Each structure stands twice: as structure tokens, then as C-alpha cells.
Amino acid sequence: MTQVFQADGQVVPVTLLKAGPCLVVQRKMPTTDGYDAVQLGLVEFVKPSRINKPETGHLKKAAAEGAKHLRELKLRPGDDDLKPGDKVLAGHFKPKDKVDVVGISKGKGFAGLVKRHHFRGGEDTHGSMFHRAPGSIGASSYPSRVWPGMRMAGHMGSARVTVRNLEVIDVDAEDNVLVVKGAVPGPNGGYVLVRRAKR
């Protein structure tokens, strides 16, 4: 992430996304597949021995050497009609567009309640013997059990997260770079999916 100053002096926090080049690997049609979608693959070098034979054949139909992360995107009215082998680049978006970014969030491991559910915890000092413990998790003889959905400690992060309606600030078609306003799920250098905002 970095930040840019706009013409009116406002500073905007931005994230740089290397958008593709992506390739349309397969076109799902209502007639054959029951729905309208494109399957995109990220064009990046993959060792040929790392792709199994069925997948090599699948990619061959789109004349792709190797592709990482095949993802399907449903086509919505107004989208371009894409054919297998077509390239999808950062130039698909223009400044002021809204996009959704889907990624895998950073893993936080086994997290306590303060971090995971924003519990307030207790005082650290003044003789307090209650620091970050969960406290009561329910009543006694009724219900004699813990209600489902009780917020407790557990695994946090490493989950699919969608950030909606991020504004595109800048597009660099030459380097295939999208500049979006705000933060994006996942670590630096992680892989994310960028789509036109759903709403």
C-alpha cells in the first residue's frame, strides 16, 4: 500500500494490484452448461510438470501455455462477449469504476476473544484478576448447555473475504497495474480476484 495526493490536495490510501494478464480459458454457455460465465486463468509461468494431463489439455483449448488460479466469473448484462483465448487486462477498468476484491485474509491462528470478537476484556492492573478470559458463557440449569453460535476463542483469518465497492483511482495499462482505494485482504504479494462491483 501507499498513498497518493489528488489534485484537490486530498490524500488517498491506495493498494497496487498487478492485474493479469489473464486469459479466458473456457466459456460456459447457457446451452451447454446451464449458465453464462467465463473461466479465467492468470497467465504466469508454471512448470509444465506441475500441471497434470487433463488440465494441460483443458488449457490447450485456449492456447494457454500455463495458467495459475482458474476462476469462474458469471457474465452479467453489459459485459463484453469473450471467447476462449481472449486476454483480460487491467485496461478493462477505468478510473472511478467500483470493484470488488476477493482474497484470502491473513491467518491469525488460534485467536482469543478480544482479538476475534472485539470483547473488551478486563483491567490489567488495580488487583484485577480478569484480563482476557471469556467470562460467563451462559446460564445454569436452564438451558444446561451452551447456546449454538456462542462467540468463543478459535481459529481466525485465512478465510475468503470480499471487500466491496473499492474505487479505482488509476489504471496503468502498460504495466497492467490497477490502483484501488483502500486495503485489500491477504498478505503483500498474495493473489486476489478483482471484479466489477456487484452493487
Place this chain on the structure above:
Amino acid sequence: MNNALLTKYINKNKRTDTPEIRPGDTIRVYVKIKEGDKERLQAFEGTLIARKNSGMGESITVRKMSFGHGVERIFPLHARVVDRIDVIRTGRVRRAKLYYLRGLRGKAARLRERT
């Protein structure tokens, strides 16, 4: 922050007209001030006591004595509100952050000229 594309983007966006300034230098910063629909420049002259962060978020701290009181202002280097920076005098110092100047005044707070 050693991503090639990120570096390229920052180099494209950051301003290139800032003179070479170092901690210890006496500088004058011209800030754009909006009053209604008019814009004017206000100068702030003092000693540069710190440079913080890198990239687009880089900022400088300038300290001056104003009627016996120390006044510090922090300027984002790449912001549009900073019109320009003039170097008045260079200073030879041996550390990057001159926070010790806050405890000194008058003759003790002088700095030697850099040669």
C-alpha cells in the same frame, strides 16, 4: 517496500522539486493557505529536526523559536499544500533526529555550518 511496480508508481507520483534537505538545515517552507476563495502563501522558517518515513508518506519536522516558545510543524513532503521549500542554511549534525534541540535554547541550540 522493494516491489518494482510499487517503486515505479511512487516515483511517478512523488514530487521531484524538493531540494536536498537534511536534518540540521535551516529551511523555509511555503504553505498554501486557502481563505475563502483566495489562496496565499505562508512561510514557516526553522530548523529541520527530523525526516520520517519513506515513499509518499515522507514528512519533515521543522522547529523554530517564536517569541520565546518553541514551535514545531510537521509537513508531508509530497503534499500539494507545500508550495516550495527553500534552504536558508545548512547545518552539520551527527544524528538523524535532533530532538535534543528541544531541551536547548539560545546559544546552546546553534548548529555548525556544513562545509
